[in-house]
Amino acid sequence: MSATHPIIAVTGSSGAGTTSVMRTFEQIFRRESITAAFIEGDSFHRYDREGMKQKMAEAVAQGDTYFSHFGPDANLFEELDGLFRTYGECGRGKRRRYLHDEQEAAPYGQKPGTFTEWEDLPEPTDVLFYEGLHGAAAHGDINIWKHVDLLIGVVPVINLEWIQKLHRDRATRGYSTEAVADTILRRMHDYVHYICPQFSRTHINFQRVPVVDTSDPFIARFIPTPEESFLVIRFANPQGIDFPYLLSMLHDSFMSRSNTIVCPGGKMDLAMQLIFTPMILRLIERRKESLARRSTRSSLKLAEV
Template sequence: MSKKHPIIAVTGSSGAGAEPVMTAFTHLFWRQKVKPVVVQGDGFHRYNREEMKAAVALAASRGHALTHYGPEGNLLEKLEATFREYGESGSGEHRQYLHCTADASQYHQDPGTFTPWESFPKETDLLFYQGLHGGFVSPELDIARHVDLLIGVTPIVNLEWIQKINRDACERGYSREAIMHSILERMPDYVNHITPQFSRTHINFQRVPVVDTSNPFIARDVPNLDESFMVIRFRSPKGVDFPYLQRMIKDSFMSRPNAIVLPAGKAMLAMEIIFLPMLDELMKKRHG
């Protein structure tokens, strides 16, 4: 952690639906005149698409699975070094993974490749990370310790799968069979490396649908926000003004001393209300 160069990390698995959190922070950064450097976790994958296919096949021939959820599929040492360097000096470097043709065409590259590594812009106020491993900890690495505000996005697992299937089929052109195979292949790494991070987060956002999602592999539509509740869990309720949140967010209620539940359609409003004082506190420490 660093008062001078703070880090905010949003962590969640593929298909978790972190976009509302990113949008809420984009609004706050603009309103509060905060200049972030945005780092995408996909840029720290170890292999491009073709290399990953070869590495997965080799791992399978040796009797184990290689996935983007586990450390073997990522440059987690470089990610931790990047967080450390930014906290110490406000510098570092990142790259982008180009998922689809639309992204790749902007760089005149093929989908499934990386842009070149490039240095962070000078004089940024904070680092904003979104990816799979913002709260990762192992015997060799501790990425979470560098993060000032760690946020988890973790819908119930059937909804997460529905969102992933819908996104990967519609936006990335994968078949449902390939997506289901990917989900099954990733399960051990999901259990061992993704879910433990949500016990380290400062805040978790968990969307819970109130429609039938019992078979996510045949669902035709992603449950919308009006068909869901959002459970927001704070690791420490100290300093959180829950009565104020309940007054500001219609139909919200407390389910536990550290958790508030609200209609998911109000989630964006709730995020901006919750994150604003936290962002202001980080900036106050930075300039103090």
């Protein structure tokens, strides 16, 4: 963690809805004139699309049915940990992009499913913002989560997560239901060991719970809408959270536990705006104070010379 160069991370599995959360943060950054360096979790995959297909085929041939994007073997955990550590120390680092489709790839003259070259982060920035699978990951001696100042988990109940993934992969990637089901099964080992544990390390979790039947996600014709859901918001440390204010602003909400608010699913963006705006402003104020102290120390050293 760093007072001078804070890091915010949104973590969740494929189909969880972390991209929508990123848009809310973009709105806050724009409104409050905060300059952020954005990091896409997919850019820290170890292999591009074709390389991943080849590695998966090799793993299956060797009897390994667990190899997936969720686990450490398919990701650059050490490099992501290094980026977070370096940014916290000096506000610098390197990033690249993973080009998901033709639209993203066209400006670079590359094929979809490939990475851009590594490049320096823009300077100066007020905050580093990460969105992806492994913002709170741990593996061996690597503890990525320890560098993060504000850590958010996005965790739909599992059937809803699968419904969202099924609809996305069939509509945008042309996958069959059977192919998506195979992916879910292959990822389950890493999901249990590397995705789930992250949500015990987060500062705040957002979990959407549908109130319609999602018993069999593989035959669901529609994704439950936010209005057909409740939003469960859990604070790891409720100290300093103004729950009466949040309840007054999030109509029809209630406290289910001393650290948990439940509100209508359609109020997710409002809830995030209310919760995260003051938290982000506190991080920025802490950053300004840290920079001012550094400037004062530098001035004193010059005066001594």
